[in-house]
Amino acid sequence: MPETAIARRRRQKPATVHGSLPVYRGRFEAAQAERLLWRAGFGPRPGDCAKVAALGMQHAVLSLTRPASHALVGPAPHVEKGQPIAPYDVWGNDVLWWLDRMVRSRAQLIERMTLTWHDWFATSNEGVNSQRLMINQNRTQRRLCLTTFPKMLTAMTIDPAMQVWLSLSGSTKQAPNENYAREMQELFSLGVGNGYTEEDVRQHSRALTGWTNSWNQATGEPDDFHFDPKLHDDGVKKIYHHSGRFGWRDSLRLLVHHPDHPAFFVAKLWSYFCPEPLPAADAKSAAEMYVSSGRQIRPLVEAMLMHPLFYDGPRMVKPPIVQIAGMLRSIGRYIDTDSWAWESSLVGQTPFYPPNVAGWDATRWLNTDTWLARFNLTAEMIKPHRALQPGKAKVKGDPVAMTKHAIDFWGGPLLSGPTRAALAGYARAALDSATADWERQQYPALTENALRALVVASPDYHAC
Amino acid sequence: MPIRSCSCRDFTRSELLRRGVAQAGAGLPAIEPGMPTPAGTGLSRRGFLLRSGGLALSVYGAGRLLEPHAFEAGVAAAAQSPAAAGRVLVNVYLQGGIDSMSVLYPAGDPLYSQYRTTLALAAGAGPVFTEDPRLFWHPLAAPLAQLHNEGKVSVMPTIGYTDPNQSHFTSRHYWEVGATQAELMTGWLGRYLDLNGTADNPLQGLCLDDSLSPALATAKVPVATIDLPSTYSVWTQGVWGPPETVMYDAFDSLGKIGVGSRDAGMIQSGQAALMTSTLRRQLLPFQPADGASAPPLPALYPSVSDEFPARMAAVAQLLGAGLPINCVSVSTQSVFDTHENQVPAFEPGLQEAADTLLAFQRDLEARGLDDRVLTLVWSEFGRRPQQNASSGTDHGAAGCAFLIGKHAAGTMIGEWPGLASGLDPLGNLVETADFRVLYASLLEQWLGQEAAPIIPGAASMARAAVVK
Numbered sequence: 001m002p003e004t005a006i007a008r009r010r011r012q013k014p015a016t017v018h019g020s021l022p023v024y025r026g027r028f029e030a031a032q033a034e035r036l037l038w039r040a041g042f043g044p045r046p047g048d049c050a051k052v053a054a055l056g057m058q059h060a061v062l063s064l065t066r067p068a069s070h071a072l073v074g075p076a077p078h079v080e081k082g083q084p085i086a087p088y089d090v091w092g093n094d095v096l097w098w099l100d101r102m103v104r105s106r107a108q109l110i111e112r113m114t115l116t117w118h119d120w121f122a123t124s125n126e127g128v129n130s131q132r133l134m135i136n137q138n139r140t141q142r143r144l145c146l147t148t149f150p151k152m153l154t155a156m157t158i159d160p161a162m163q164v165w166l167s168l169s170g171s172t173k174q175a176p177n178e179n180y181a182r183e184m185q186e187l188f189s190l191g192v193g194n195g196y197t198e199e200d201v202r203q204h205s206r207a208l209t210g211w212t213n214s215w216n217q218a219t220g221e222p223d224d225f226h227f228d229p230k231l232h233d234d235g236v237k238k239i240y241h242h243s244g245r246f247g248w249r250d251s252l253r254l255l256v257h258h259p260d261h262p263a264f265f266v267a268k269l270w271s272y273f274c275p276e277p278l279p280a281a282d283a284k285s286a287a288e289m290y291v292s293s294g295r296q297i298r299p300l301v302e303a304m305l306m307h308p309l310f311y312d313g314p315r316m317v318k319p320p321i322v323q324i325a326g327m328l329r330s331i332g333r334y335i336d337t338d339s340w341a342w343e344s345s346l347v348g349q350t351p352f353y354p355p356n357v358a359g360w361d362a363t364r365w366l367n368t369d370t371w372l373a374r375f376n377l378t379a380e381m382i383k384p385h386r387a388l389q390p391g392k393a394k395v396k397g398d399p400v401a402m403t404k405h406a407i408d409f410w411g412g413p414l415l416s417g418p419t420r421a422a423l424a425g426y427a428r429a430a431l432d433s434a435t436a437d438w439e440r441q442q443y444p445a446l447t448e449n450a451l452r453a454l455v456v457a458s459p460d461y462h463a464c
Numbered sequence: 465m466p467i468r469s470c471s472c473r474d475f476t477r478s479e480l481l482r483r484g485v486a487q488a489g490a491g492l493p494a495i496e497p498g499m500p501t502p503a504g505t506g507l508s509r510r511g512f513l514l515r516s517g518g519l520a521l522s523v524y525g526a527g528r529l530l531e532p533h534a535f536e537a538g539v540a541a542a543a544q545s546p547a548a549a550g551r552v553l554v555n556v557y558l559q560g561g562i563d564s565m566s567v568l569y570p571a572g573d574p575l576y577s578q579y580r581t582t583l584a585l586a587a588g589a590g591p592v593f594t595e596d597p598r599l600f601w602h603p604l605a606a607p608l609a610q611l612h613n614e615g616k617v618s619v620m621p622t623i624g625y626t627d628p629n630q631s632h633f634t635s636r637h638y639w640e641v642g643a644t645q646a647e648l649m650t651g652w653l654g655r656y657l658d659l660n661g662t663a664d665n666p667l668q669g670l671c672l673d674d675s676l677s678p679a680l681a682t683a684k685v686p687v688a689t690i691d692l693p694s695t696y697s698v699w700t701q702g703v704w705g706p707p708e709t710v711m712y713d714a715f716d717s718l719g720k721i722g723v724g725s726r727d728a729g730m731i732q733s734g735q736a737a738l739m740t741s742t743l744r745r746q747l748l749p750f751q752p753a754d755g756a757s758a759p760p761l762p763a764l765y766p767s768v769s770d771e772f773p774a775r776m777a778a779v780a781q782l783l784g785a786g787l788p789i790n791c792v793s794v795s796t797q798s799v800f801d802t803h804e805n806q807v808p809a810f811e812p813g814l815q816e817a818a819d820t821l822l823a824f825q826r827d828l829e830a831r832g833l834d835d836r837v838l839t840l841v842w843s844e845f846g847r848r849p850q851q852n853a854s855s856g857t858d859h860g861a862a863g864c865a866f867l868i869g870k871h872a873a874g875t876m877i878g879e880w881p882g883l884a885s886g887l888d889p890l891g892n893l894v895e896t897a898d899f900r901v902l903y904a905s906l907l908e909q910w911l912g913q914e915a916a917p918i919i920p921g922a923a924s925m926a927r928a929a930v931v932k
Binding site for chain 2: 126174186193201275366372383387388429460
């Protein structure tokens with residue numbers, strides 16, 4: 001972050017936004033700043049941790065939640081041979097379009113919250129079949145990401161990609177489709193089986209009827225999404241013990257006013273920032289804050305990023321796409337290849353393609369498949385010109401210094417003593433395997449290349 | 465020759481075992497009583513590396529190998545135990561809740577055409593289901609009809625559970641954990657492996673997917689996930705020779721740091737690192753050597769763009785290679801959540817699934833593995849008999865499942881209840897067989913494990929005859 005922005009943050013008086021949630025009072029140093037930047041953004045650029053630590057915790061959080069700039073900084077994305085990306089039209093370029101924002105945006109939390117909402121209202125282009133509709137949905141999520149949940153829920157309900165994905169468009173009075181009515185309760189607002197019945201699913205689906213669309217003859221894509229009163233069931237519905245001739249807005253209003261919604265909302269939002277649940281009393285306070293603020297998102301996010309458990313609690317495995325963006329940021333690389341589109345699927349998270357409507361399972365990011373894919377990322381990251389050439393690169397054969405160089409290659413992530421010792425131990429064994437003169441010349445560069453891959457495969461790097 | 469074959473190199477059992485023994489070190493028992501110790505046992509590690517023609521074996525230098533390679537010894541030992549020639553259960557999940565009334569359609573049910581105004585198929589469009597002439601196989605399910613006619617398919621036309629849940633995730637979870645309990649965190653096959661598996665053989669529970677199948681989630685013993693064996697390879701940039709070889713030992717040392725920490729995130733990373741390291745060694749024989757072409761598969765798998773057929777072909781290859789595998793989990797990539805415009809979404813998925821399951825059975829037969837393998841095919845629920853206005857079907861309750869194999873009983877479990885009286889107040893099919901009874905019966909009749917410690921409430925459940 002440039003000095004000017006930091007100065008502005010310092011002058012800005014922190015608003016009293018944390019309500020009755022406890023506030024972290026411990027040390028706020030590089031380690032805490034590193035965690036904040038990985039969980040509320042896409043990781044630090046070299047030197048960021050020290051700068052953010054110097055702001056102090058509250059200013060650091062506000063610099064993320066109230067960014068001074070939304071600019072994209074750095075060269076525009078392109079693919080091989082300098083071709084500009086075509087996010088609406090070319091396979092994988094939708095992924096590159098967003099990954100570029102993750103890498104370059106000055107408003108890191110805005111991008112991260114957009115990813116949160118993409119997971120929350122998980123919509124997959126597998127079912128939508130239109131990169132344009134997916135990107136439009138993404139823009140809506142970005143625009144509303146820190147406003148209010150009712151606004152977000154309303155926008156998502158009438159969002160064309162969502163309407164295609166969960167069959168809301170075309171659900172009519174004659175035969176309402178239950179898909180959206182079910183998932184909006186189960187996954188978006190209440191939690192599975194929490195405070196609603198199968199009958200509520202049916203009644204909501206009646207209230208939500210009336211949406212339809214036509215098809216663009218030129219592109220073959222769905223088009224002109226609109227509400228047609230003729231297709232709407234205007235009869236009396238009974239939802240959560242309320243009766244009335246409910247329409248789609250009533251359906252959403254009943255949902256966000258459901259007594260079980262605030263607790264669900266708070267627990268789900270918190271789960272994106274911390275793997276351990278909020279203490280019950282704090283969850284209750286947060287739910288009260290949420291309701292009393294008019295169901296605003298930003299004050300809760302700020303309170304959560306200032307909560308003691310955020311800093312004192314356990315580590316969190318970085319979502320795969322967050323790690324990819326963060327690795328690029330740390331080595332100062334920008335989007336210059338379409339490899340990330342398919343690499344993202346190997347590591348288990350392709351934006352715009354969540355596995356299903358429940359989003360990604362953040363409790364099981366790492367398995368034998370995805371661990372190896374994360375390891376393999378480094379080969380692409382350092383290709384072609386960043387890899388050290390054996391015999392040409394000057395690498396001093398000192399295991400400890402080589403380990404430090406490899407850590408510094410990634411902007412100096414904080415690794416534990418045992419991890420650094422294990423890396424140095426590897427370097428020693430690799431160097432010791434040289435017997436001939438040519439081997440002693442070449443192995444240091446090979447070893448340094450391997451060390452770079454091992455640094456970002458370490459458990460301390462995977463979880464922050 | 466299938467267009468989409470898996471490019472694994474096929475290995476005979478003895479070749480594989482020779483490699484296992486060579487990698488695991490001396491002192492292991494002979495492979496099978498009376499069988500000579502294969503050539504290659506006791507090769508020096510460096511020699512082995514040379515013989516393998518460029519395959520980057522993770523072994524280098526003898527002294528410090530044994531400890532981090534304990535898994536390798538475990539696999540080699542397991543491959544030589546009678547269990548390696550034991551029974552295998554392949555768990556195939558049809559994603560999204562398949563419309564059982566389109567797989568086996570009740571054209572002989574007088575109400576069928578009223579419920580399925582546009583989706584109904586004519587009687588005789590597909591083969592009749594010989595055990596109940598009211599039902600017909602979808603024309604694209606003819607491969608299953610063929611296996612059924614050979615006595616190799618037990619059909620469950622209406623399987624489910626009481627108080628059905630219509631959430632994909634909840635109902636799937638129930639099927640995966642083997643109980644209608646939301647809080648259970650281990651899979652039913654995972655609990656079986658916890659009681660019957662070993663601490664050092666991740667292949668005992670193998671998931672071919674990009675994430676672990678929850679049905680295989682264990683509490684104690686390791687299980688593994690791979691995409692396809694032929695793609696399980698390490699990529700590095702500017703790393704080769706001995707610095708690469710010893711790098712694989714660093715997988716283990718980093719993994720141990722993670723596992724030894726008190727932090728759940730670090731532990732997850734550490735466990736994945738250790739398993740990755742082990743699995744990489746186990747699958748080295750399946751990495752094609754430079755320039756080697758894939759051998760033909762013994763059965764014709766469909767050539768489609770998703771990975772389900774390739775993964776099923778890989779299961780047969782891995783079993784054929786004698787790897788110590790006990791439970792396998794694979795899921796279709798086709799999603800059968802057909803809320804709208806059902807036919808064009810449903811038919812390619814059904815065709816691919818049915819063609820693949822037939823090919824897999826033929827593959828097992830050609831490899832002489834059909835005595836050892838049963839395949840269970842299931843989905844989280846069926847769909848509502850009354851179609852919706854989008855020419856699709858919404859989530860229902862009871863649906864279909866199939867048990868395929870030479871030793872499947874081959875007779876129907878449960879029955880078709882009829883649309884006149886077989887629906888619950890919400891208009892969904894009521895189950896005529898319970899999935900927990902199916903699991904309990906499979907555990908006892910196929911896997912030789914008493915069901916009570918695995919399936920909650922099994923002691924008071926009936927059993928179905930699932931095996932012949």
